[in-house]
Amino acid sequence: MRERRREYELMVVISPLSANEEGVNATLDRLRDTIETAGGEITGINQSPPWGRRKLAYTIREYVSGEASRRNFSEGYYVLINLTLSASKVIELERTIKLTDAILRHLMTVIEPKGVKPVPDSPDASDEGSDEVVEETEA
Numbered sequence: 001m002r003e004r005r006r007e008y009e010l011m012v013v014i015s016p017l018s019a020n021e022e023g024v025n026a027t028l029d030r031l032r033d034t035i036e037t038a039g040g041e042i043t044g045i046n047q048s049p050p051w052g053r054r055k056l057a058y059t060i061r062e063y064v065s066g067e068a069s070r071r072n073f074s075e076g077y078y079v080l081i082n083l084t085l086s087a088s089k090v091i092e093l094e095r096t097i098k099l100t101d102a103i104l105r106h107l108m109t110v111i112e113p114k115g116v117k118p119v120p121d122s123p124d125a126s127d128e129g130s131d132e133v134v135e136e137t138e139a
Contacts, residue, residue: 003086007043007111010081010093017064018102019053019077027102028079034096040085051078065101076104082111 014027028045035042053075061070085093090108097106 003088005040005084005086007113008083008085008090009109009111010083011107012079012081012097012103013056013060013076013105014079015062015064015102015104016053016073016075016077019075023102024077024079027100028081030096030100031081031093034093035083035085038085038089038092040083040089040093042081042083044080044082046080046082047078051080053077060104062104063101073104 010031012027012031014024018024018027024047032042054077056074056076059072059074060076061072063069064071094106094108097103
């Protein structure tokens with residue numbers, strides 16, 4: 001069976017404690033190794049403005065390795081990674097991200113190819129020409 005490869009965008013926010021050149025490179029190397037081991041490919045890494053070290057919209061309380069209590073972080077180092085990966089291997093990548101102490105937050109999104117229409121959630125959503133009026137009643 002052929003595995004479906006998809007394009008993803010991965011945004012990670014790295015702790016300011018690891019935001020020096022060595023810490024960022026070590027975190028990105030760990031992600032790169034995980035992606036390549038899973039049969040994926042990194043197509044781009046963007047750390048240039050507007051990414052890089054930035055003030056967070058709100059403080060994040062996270063545990064730091066070796067400390068018993070949480071710390072408040074008001075800054076983070078943003079990195080945008082474009083990658084291609086099999087859909088079944090995304091779980092392995094997210095597990096690695098969650099186990100990496102230097103990553104405060106992450107967001108992985110699928111990049112849909114242009115020209116592909118999304119499948120409607122309900123069969124009623126596909127009735128674009130329907131003139132039916134539905135009235136809501138208050139209970």
